[in-house]
Amino acid sequence: MQHLDPDRLVLLAFAEEPGNDDETVHLARCPGCRHDLASLRQVAEIGAQGPAASDLPAPPERIWLTIEAAIADSGRSPAPVRRAGRQKRRWLIAVAAVVLAVAGTVVADRIVRRAPAETVIARATLAPLATVTAQASGSVRVLSDGEMRVEVHHLPLTAGFHEVWLIDPDDLTRMVAIGNLPDRPGAVLPVPPGIDMNRYRLVDISDEPNDGDATHSGRSLLRGTLTN
């Protein structure tokens, strides 16, 4: 049996020319040529969809920095600093558990009733970032009832609004928006139930434009880490 010429198969795969009668008859009979043609067609289709490898945007260097850091971390045996941090975190897990409980299960209700509502379970002192006036300051207290009390002073004026975030300091791209600050020094914001405050322990206050974009503007004003 005379199989189809490879050049012909490629032309048929690109649908550049219709098969002639002999070819059609052969294809109907020969699973090998049919398979080759089907494969080539698929490859031509996949290839034409791209992307052209040269068009792929290179990943930003900051990703490499996080890779390097993670590798350096995993190479070292557990560092004492980290261990100290972990104990605190274990405690913060308990905080998270309490906050989670406030969500409204019966069990949670009991815990909350036993603890006075005003018990402060975590606090942070907020300091201005380098680009912000040194006078700016703030503090945050998380209460056992899941409320976050935020106090700020001398924040730079904003054309938009100030927003409070909880950020994972180990991965600054992971964050949770807590709420907007009203135009006065003190605010009470509810912490969404279930937030792992052992992870999202960096409090951040940002200047957000009124542009409808719900993500962080990247303009942080104050920051501080929640501790007990």
Added chain:
Amino acid sequence: MDSDDELAACLRDGDEKALRAAYDRYGAAVLYLAQRMLSSRADAEDVVQLTFVAAWTGRDGYDPRRGTLLAWLLGIARRKAIDRMRSAARDDRLTGIVRAQPVPQQEAERPEGIVDRLVVADELGRLPAEQRRTLQLAFFDDLTHPQIAAVTGLPLGTVKSHIRRGMASLRQRWEVDGAASGSRSTGSSRIR
């Protein structure tokens, strides 16, 4: 560390420079896959990080006989992206957060399809320059063989042979490295 084999060997030896070289060579493809599987850019960047960290810690597990380094990295990235989708869904349920979606969710392409495209694109990039140029004109400019001959000034017979050889390389790579290579029937190619 020019060839993939050298790169893979250095990586297995624990040479951190090899990881950097792999990142330079394939980071873009990994990010492309992650970005298409996840709606959040931050999540996609996380997946790139997780992929290369996992490649580093699991470097002993890479077997060049079973596929190229790119295919191995894309396989890791695919699993990391799926993990991330699941945990994001779980986090959202727990916290009641509605995630900001910078890009409207398009009709999702199957990750296997994305991997196939990246593998074929990578192989296209490795073809000899004239073969690659010829195939690019066929793929992206949708030119027929005679038109390619006219554009490039190459004889029609040369164009045909470039396309045949180029297609054979792409096909072989796709059959070895494509995402569905395990399940796809890989009838031996008679095209040389």
